[in-house]
Amino acid sequence: MAVTKPAEKTLTREKKLEMLRTMLKIRHFESRVDEFFQRGMVRGTTHLYIGEEATATGACAAIEPTDYITSTHRGHGHCIAKGGELPKMMAELFGKETGYCRGKGGSMHIADVDAGNLGANGVVGGGLAIATGAALACAMRKDGRVVLCFFGDGATNQGVFHEAVNLASVWKLPIIYICENNQYAISTSVKTAFNIENIADRSVSYGIPGVIVDGNDVTSVYDAVSEAVKRCRQGEGPTLIECKTYRWRGHSKSDIQIYRTKEEVEEWKKKCPIQRFKKRLIQENLLTEEEFEAMDKEVEEAVEEAVKFALDSPYPEEEELFEDVYA
Amino acid sequence: MREITYSEAIREALRQEMKRDERVFLMGEDIGPFGGSFGVTRGLIDEFGKDRVRDTPISEAAIAGAATGAAVAGMRPVAEIMFSDFTTIAMDQLVNQTAKIRYQFGGKARVPMVLRTPTGAGTGAAAQHSQTVYNWFVHVPGLIVVAPSTPRDAKGFLISAIRNDNPVLFFEHKLLYSFKGEVPEEEYTIPLGVGEVKREGKDVTVFATSIMVHKALKVAEELDEEGISVEVVDPRTLKPLDEEILIQSVRKTSRLVVVDEGPRSGGFAAEAVAIAVEGAFDYLDAPVQRVAAPDTPVPYSLPLEKAYIPDEGKIRAAIQRTLK
Ligand SMILES: Cc1ncc(C[n+]2csc(CCOP(=O)(O)OP(=O)(O)O)c2C)c(N)n1
Ligand SMILES: [Mg+2]
Numbered sequence: 019m020a021v022t023k024p025a026e027k028t029l030t031r032e033k034k035l036e037m038l039r040t041m042l043k044i045r046h047f048e049s050r051v052d053e054f055f056q057r058g059m060v061r062g063t064t065h066l067y068i069g070e071e072a073t074a075t076g077a078c079a080a081i082e083p084t085d086y087i088t089s090t091h092r093g094h095g096h097c098i099a100k101g102g103e104l105p106k107m108m109a110e111l112f113g114k115e116t117g118y119c120r121g122k123g124g125s126m127h128i129a130d131v132d133a134g135n136l137g138a139n140g141v142v143g144g145g146l147a148i149a150t151g152a153a154l155a156c157a158m159r160k161d162g163r164v165v166l167c168f169f170g171d172g173a174t175n176q177g178v179f180h181e182a183v184n185l186a187s188v189w190k191l192p193i194i195y196i197c198e199n200n201q202y203a204i205s206t207s208v209k210t211a212f213n214i215e216n217i218a219d220r221s222v223s224y225g226i227p228g229v230i231v232d233g234n235d236v237t238s239v240y241d242a243v244s245e246a247v248k249r250c251r252q253g254e255g256p257t258l259i260e261c262k263t264y265r266w267r268g269h270s271k272s273d274i275q276i277y278r279t280k281e282e283v284e285e286w287k288k289k290c291p292i293q294r295f296k297k298r299l300i301q302e303n304l305l306t307e308e309e310f311e312a313m314d315k316e317v318e319e320a321v322e323e324a325v326k327f328a329l330d331s332p333y334p335e336e337e338e339l340f341e342d343v344y345a
Numbered sequence: 346m347r348e349i350t351y352s353e354a355i356r357e358a359l360r361q362e363m364k365r366d367e368r369v370f371l372m373g374e375d376i377g378p379f380g381g382s383f384g385v386t387r388g389l390i391d392e393f394g395k396d397r398v399r400d401t402p403i404s405e406a407a408i409a410g411a412a413t414g415a416a417v418a419g420m421r422p423v424a425e426i427m428f429s430d431f432t433t434i435a436m437d438q439l440v441n442q443t444a445k446i447r448y449q450f451g452g453k454a455r456v457p458m459v460l461r462t463p464t465g466a467g468t469g470a471a472a473q474h475s476q477t478v479y480n481w482f483v484h485v486p487g488l489i490v491v492a493p494s495t496p497r498d499a500k501g502f503l504i505s506a507i508r509n510d511n512p513v514l515f516f517e518h519k520l521l522y523s524f525k526g527e528v529p530e531e532e533y534t535i536p537l538g539v540g541e542v543k544r545e546g547k548d549v550t551v552f553a554t555s556i557m558v559h560k561a562l563k564v565a566e567e568l569d570e571e572g573i574s575v576e577v578v579d580p581r582t583l584k585p586l587d588e589e590i591l592i593q594s595v596r597k598t599s600r601l602v603v604v605d606e607g608p609r610s611g612g613f614a615a616e617a618v619a620i621a622v623e624g625a626f627d628y629l630d631a632p633v634q635r636v637a638a639p640d641t642p643v644p645y646s647l648p649l650e651k652a653y654i655p656d657e658g659k660i661r662a663a664i665q666r667t668l669k
Binding site for chain 1: 378431469472
């Protein structure tokens, strides 16, 4: 089942510009993070969302602030799209007291529970059952909320994928499983990890709709997720949506990328989700080149403010090591 | 003698065993052309092909279970789990299947497999990529658990592990991969279950595991200048444990500090202390000291992670407490 119908009809200009702004935020935030990691100012590892901005942005634009998401190790984009605050995110990456997790989590554990972001996850597939449980809570409370569960192509080969999706299906839970198929799991191509063309085809075995969308087209993603959200709110249960996309950068900090060609990367860069959307908005007379430049600059400045906030913030006190192990 | 890194020593052991015995093969996530997350298997696919250096999907339960099944059916798999934190996903296989098959079948099967996995904190990788979990497996009868601290031990124990007919869990400390040391070029084995006195001393025994051996050695050197003679003992294999080497050392020095990177409660250090107390109670002149991680997850922030990991300062303080 393929969804390609445009969503423009239901989207206001304001909302479209907001989606563009979100994608720019992700792009600029990630570019700065990349620099800080390369310079060793941010520790551990990081997984950048550059190139995949349309997926989180389109998906989160289709839900309400009260709805939930679960994120992945490649989670900065999800957090921003769900309304995350850049200063708190950047501070977390610097391990500062003012970060989302008070410096305890870092890149792979950024969570914003108050905003409905139940967290990034260091374990591939780690969010699948958590999201399903959150959807169970929504269903039991009948509060009308839905859950967006993000995960990569690689995660669908974890056993928990099967268990979680089946459970959501038989219990008709209000959850949308969003597979971000960026073609690789570290060095492992989907071509070698799967014997099927589309991961969405797996939906058949759970008796739920499976939808394939162009993950670099923000309105296609918005459209597909909106449809799935509607099903959820009507009590019709989960949907599996596969967003075909591509990560531009290496998997994490040190990745020499022997598993793909420069040509392949360049081909995908031509499908830049931001440039594509910008071009369309200009064609539709909803945006001018000048307005775009202004927005881009504004976002860049917001990211710089976040950087400044992070740098100026204190580290946690040593005693904090022992806090929050238990409630 | 030639010096190579811990990582190279492991690769050399894998290469030599794969050459010697065609039943030996590797499987794990991104271990082929990519060479593994820490580069340990780099180049092996060029030498042995993708049939024997098998990239898997992200499926830890299947990796551990398939290694077990292949072992029972006559192969000698060496599986890799990218971070030891993810052995949790393979836990049912390892604990309920791998470890118990031989016993519950009345000795009618063998499970000659090795599961290699990087362990430990110190890289800023936070709570799900930094844990020390080997102690869980020490608690499971039927498994052998190794945590080598030097390149020489890594090679010798890995070859032993591959040739052994039991399942062996092999924990490699991430921060040791680039550590260099003397390693013989030829194949050699070190018997599983045999510890080593890494430094002789007479005033106090420091029984340390994995990377903590090096921190203990550093402290021992410093204290030597202050006239305190520290004996550093490395069990190297955590199960079966060389109880004798620990007891003998404590009988000699009458003081014991145990250093381990795992959380304190229910930890490996507690096990070592119990053995020492059982075997050398009358010889002890001071309360035994444990230096372990606190009972918290591993934090991300640099100052917090530093405070978390047992270090030289904490080891030195513990030694001094035994000498008071
Ligand atoms: C259970 C588990 N196994 C292995 C890893 C190491 N790892 C981190 S990211 C990753 C690849 C994930 O691929 P995918 O799900 O496609 O997400 P992507 O990185 O492409 O966004 C792997 C294997 C992990 N974090 N968790
Ligand atoms: Mg992927």
